[in-house]
Amino acid sequence: MSLPCKTILASTIAKPFTEEVENGVSQLGRKPRLVGFLANNDPAAKMYADWTGKTSESLGFEYDLRVLDKEDLEEAIVTANNDDEVDGMMVYFPVFGPGQDSYIQQLMSPDKDVEGLSHIFIKNLYHNVRFLDAPEDRQKSILPCTPLAIVKILEHLGVYNAVLPYGNRLYGKTVTVVNRSEIVGRPLAALLANDGAIVYSCDITGIQKFTRGEGLSLKRHNVEDVKDMDIQKCAAVSDVIITGVPSASYKFPTEWVRYGAVCINFSSEKNFDPSVKERAALYVPSIGKVTISMLLRNLLRLINNKVIRQEEIKEKEAKKAKVEE
Amino acid sequence: MSLPCKTILASTIAKPFTEEVENGVSQLGRKPRLVGFLANNDPAAKMYADWTGKTSESLGFEYDLRVLDKEDLEEAIVTANNDDEVDGMMVYFPVFGPGQDSYIQQLMSPDKDVEGLSHIFIKNLYHNVRFLDAPEDRQKSILPCTPLAIVKILEHLGVYNAVLPYGNRLYGKTVTVVNRSEIVGRPLAALLANDGAIVYSCDITGIQKFTRGEGLSLKRHNVEDVKDMDIQKCAAVSDVIITGVPSASYKFPTEWVRYGAVCINFSSEKNFDPSVKERAALYVPSIGKVTISMLLRNLLRLINNKVIRQEEIKEKEAKKAKVEE
Numbered sequence: 001m002s003l004p005c006k007t008i009l010a011s012t013i014a015k016p017f018t019e020e021v022e023n024g025v026s027q028l029g030r031k032p033r034l035v036g037f038l039a040n041n042d043p044a045a046k047m048y049a050d051w052t053g054k055t056s057e058s059l060g061f062e063y064d065l066r067v068l069d070k071e072d073l074e075e076a077i078v079t080a081n082n083d084d085e086v087d088g089m090m091v092y093f094p095v096f097g098p099g100q101d102s103y104i105q106q107l108m109s110p111d112k113d114v115e116g117l118s119h120i121f122i123k124n125l126y127h128n129v130r131f132l133d134a135p136e137d138r139q140k141s142i143l144p145c146t147p148l149a150i151v152k153i154l155e156h157l158g159v160y161n162a163v164l165p166y167g168n169r170l171y172g173k174t175v176t177v178v179n180r181s182e183i184v185g186r187p188l189a190a191l192l193a194n195d196g197a198i199v200y201s202c203d204i205t206g207i208q209k210f211t212r213g214e215g216l217s218l219k220r221h222n223v224e225d226v227k228d229m230d231i232q233k234c235a236a237v238s239d240v241i242i243t244g245v246p247s248a249s250y251k252f253p254t255e256w257v258r259y260g261a262v263c264i265n266f267s268s269e270k271n272f273d274p275s276v277k278e279r280a281a282l283y284v285p286s287i288g289k290v291t292i293s294m295l296l297r298n299l300l301r302l303i304n305n306k307v308i309r310q311e312e313i314k315e316k317e318a319k320k321a322k323v324e325e
Numbered sequence: 326m327s328l329p330c331k332t333i334l335a336s337t338i339a340k341p342f343t344e345e346v347e348n349g350v351s352q353l354g355r356k357p358r359l360v361g362f363l364a365n366n367d368p369a370a371k372m373y374a375d376w377t378g379k380t381s382e383s384l385g386f387e388y389d390l391r392v393l394d395k396e397d398l399e400e401a402i403v404t405a406n407n408d409d410e411v412d413g414m415m416v417y418f419p420v421f422g423p424g425q426d427s428y429i430q431q432l433m434s435p436d437k438d439v440e441g442l443s444h445i446f447i448k449n450l451y452h453n454v455r456f457l458d459a460p461e462d463r464q465k466s467i468l469p470c471t472p473l474a475i476v477k478i479l480e481h482l483g484v485y486n487a488v489l490p491y492g493n494r495l496y497g498k499t500v501t502v503v504n505r506s507e508i509v510g511r512p513l514a515a516l517l518a519n520d521g522a523i524v525y526s527c528d529i530t531g532i533q534k535f536t537r538g539e540g541l542s543l544k545r546h547n548v549e550d551v552k553d554m555d556i557q558k559c560a561a562v563s564d565v566i567i568t569g570v571p572s573a574s575y576k577f578p579t580e581w582v583r584y585g586a587v588c589i590n591f592s593s594e595k596n597f598d599p600s601v602k603e604r605a606a607l608y609v610p611s612i613g614k615v616t617i618s619m620l621l622r623n624l625l626r627l628i629n630n631k632v633i634r635q636e637e638i639k640e641k642e643a644k645k646a647k648v649e650e
Contacts, residue, residue, distance in 0.1 A: 163482050171329060172585020216329045239497060259496075278540055281521075
């Protein structure tokens with residue numbers, strides 16, 4: 001008998017978003033320009049840069065890869081921040097190392113940060129704030145690409161229940177996330193908990209539980225340390241297991257996966273053994289193509305926010321003029 | 326803060342099915358005739374009979390209520406079985422009592438049994454056989470109205486995951502059913518387990534677990550007695566709780582319901598306290614309107630099966646004639 005697991009490829013999930021992005025570009029009537037800064041000699045970064053270029057150009061964007069010495073990176077970012085010809089930008093990390101790279105990341109103007117890692121975006125994510133311009137609430141806050149890609153994947157897989165009200169669509173679901181990096185794992189746990197899930201966030205330092213409280217009593221998630229559970233116990237109660245361990249030797253033990261679970265791997269390494277299909281109902285072995293479509297979607301959103309921002313300024317000026325009349 | 330629970334009314338869920346039934350009748354080009362036999366003095370049965378009549382007539386059916394003495398019921402059914410003017414029929418039970426009522430039920434021709442309680446239909450349900458005419462598989466087996474209504478409700482509520490292959494769409498879901506009657510609870514548990522769920526079927530005699538085995542290894546469900554769990558423990562691991570206790574005093578304890586669970590009551594009494602909304606994500610307080618739309622849908626299906634049956638007979642005769650040529 002064949003296994004009941006269905007493997008879903010990132011290309012399948014990305015399809016409606018690449019179409020959305022293509023339509024967005026054609027409505028815009030010009031080629032949005034994405035600048036990539038490559039300031040290391042990492043062949044993986046070079047590969048990712050080439051792949052971003054290929055995808056973005058195929059969808060109607062202009063991709064401008066700037067290969068440079070790391071000493072010139074800071075000034076190049078400042079120049080691009082002030083260059084009206086640049087719509088969005090990203091740096092291929094690592095360049096200097098965690099501390100300084102984080103400084104470099106924050107140097108990019110949030111108005112051009114396609115990866116959605118600027119402090120203001122991450123802060124909004126943690127606080128479950130979805131717009132940049134309260135109380136107008138028209139400029140959408142940008143979400144970091146990889147966590148956003150995973151949300152879109154969970155929507156595609158039917159884990160988000162569209163019958164529930166927007167903002168609570170993971171109510172009743174339990175998720176284990178193996179990775180608590182600042183770039184993906186921690187914002188992802190917060191994002192899923194803000195949408196109503198119970199999330200067990202696991203890394204080598206231990207397990208944290210992200211929830212909006214019993215009966216979703218809180219407006220945003222709360223975090224507590226969990227002492228009496230290990231990853232196996234988390235998996236035993238989880239509808240979804242998401243892995244992001246950057247190690248070729250790491251494998252999530254198949255026997256820990258609940259029968260009928262949804263398994264998603266966002267690591268560039270394969271964190272699940274193929275035997276996971278003996279237990280999972282749905283398996284997404286990699287997510288890169290969804291992530292890149294979110295990157296380009298974010299770029300269009302940044303452009304749209306800019307238009308709204310200018311409208312809002314005009315409206316305010318008009319109001320002011322009327323009061324002064 | 327308002328509770329995150331959404332109450333969904335049976336009328337909302339029934340709507341696409343009443344439309345489907347109306348369209349089916351208008352395509353048929355004649356009024357299908359449903360006969361109801363009322364042979365008791367139960368006011369609840371009378372009310373249900375009137376309500377069936379009102380609904381079926383409003384959707385384009387002809388409803389023929391035959392009020393009679395119970396001594397005349399058997400002969401009246403035999404007559405209706407052989408009457409080409411009668412498309413479907415049902416008896417308003419109880420009439421004699423469980424044993425003899427079951428005999429009466431089986432007396433109706435399966436070709437006219439709108440409630441789907443004929444032995445052949447129930448046997449097919451338990452064996453996960455979905456057609457009446459293997460190997461052609463064109464005449465769909467009829468499913469009993471109330472279990473079928475609950476399946477349609479679970480589809481509406483997003484519990485069936487349409488991303489999973491047909492037949493496995495409850496894989497990964499756990500359901501508690503409080504009622505194991507032969508009319509609803511037991512066939513319902515089997516139906517949901519056949520679709521991939523783990524089902525805890527509870528009544529006063531104890532708890533049974535219906536599953537298709539680990540990793541859905543079986544083609545149809547298996548039943549085992551569960552000794553180490555009570556209803557509270559079943560509820561604690563259940564995504565869905567379905568109640569059908571015919572008692573005004575019975576209430577499923579709200580504190581047993583998992584936060585974010587789906588709660589459905591098919592009893593004519595309210596088995597959940599209104600406080601269930603403090604814990605459930607979705608709550609369906611009654612299901613009658615969905616059940617009646619399934620009754621009429623079954624009637625159209627019986628008519629359609631008859632057409633297919635006649636086609637199949639013609640095709641076989643044509644084949645036979647060709648061989649003999």
